[in-house]
Amino acid sequence: MNNRMSRTPTGAEREARKVFRDADAKLSLSEYERAQRALHANRERLKAERLAREAAAKQQHKT
Template sequence: MRDRVFGRQSSTAAAREANKMFRKVEAAPSEHAKADKAFHANRERLKAERLARESKRPANPPIRPAG
């Protein structure tokens, strides 16, 4: 039966299950992509840690007199 308002054909439960098998899936990431993602995540983590350490440091460290 055809739905005249939306122009879609109603499907049965079996047809919907069959269509799930042919649905496009995202390709699995390659080893290079995994390594690249891990590298960038680690770099961002280290950057956040560095910025946190730097924010705890005094703005102008005391200057020691020479000698």
């Protein structure tokens, strides 16, 4: 049997795992936030383009 698998981790190993797990979670969250901001910015850009097209179409129909 593998000695490494059967032993319990030391306090330092547990602390290191916790730190790395927290860092990975923050990285994942920041990637998620960055993706959400990009999605929101793109949605707002498309909305502005649509409103501009609609306004232009209304102006064309008025004249």
